[in-house]
Amino acid sequence: MIVSKKERRYFAKLLEVFQRFPNFNNSAYKKWENEITRSLQNGDDVGNVTIRFNRVDPHNPRPDSLTIEYEVNGVPYQKRFNNQPGG
Amino acid sequence: MVFHTKKDLIISPEVKLSNPIEEQRQIIDVLYRAILVVAPEKFSRAVCRFEYDHGFEDGSSSVGGQLTFFDGDEKKYAVLKGDDAFDLVPKLHAKMKSHTGGDWDAFTLFINEDGTVTSKFEYPEEQKANG
Secondary structure, eight states, rough: OOOOHHHHHHHHHHHHHTTTTTTTTSSHHHHHHHHHHHHHHHHHOOOEEEEEEEEETTTTSSEEEEEEEEEETTTEEEEEEESSSSO | OOOOOOOOOOOOOOOOOOOOHHHHHHHHHHHHHHHHHHHHHHHHHEEEEEEEOOOTOOOOOOEEEEEEETTTEEEEEEESSSSSSHHHHHHHHHHHHHHHOOSSEEEEEEEEEESEEEEEEEOOHHHHHHH
């Protein structure tokens, strides 16, 4: 899999967007963000990102958690963050 | 060599949990079955590594997963469906920590060629020792 500069910019933008979620901008998320940033800096192919917002109550605008599926060098990974204060 | 198929997926009835070891075994069994749900038609073994990042001052945590099936030398990657498996990882951690005091931050579930299921837990001290 070859990740274009456009896709890399998209991924960087995505990270910026999550930083604006006050409850996602936390230590666990920051750790993962640093891992992805390091992968990008190392020249790894990071892409095919899918983000799923999970809601127990579908009418609730605030998701209970989000699951990110992404690939690093063609290997798919999943990461789940709970949307809770501090977490 | 034993080939695992989707017919291996047998949902066992609810069992009243009686002791910590049995509770842990049942959680691992559910994780095993979650892996089988996304298994290819034929595979010889599988490796699923879960990460549980926790212990931050702000109380935040995350659960990660990476799943690989092997058919001989061929690798097939997959992702787990739903969030049930990711909910169970912190529960397994909490039960093991309360039972043994162990504070792992990752573990790998192996479905072996002989059909056995084994697990390996990684502790922060172990990672430091390995550099």
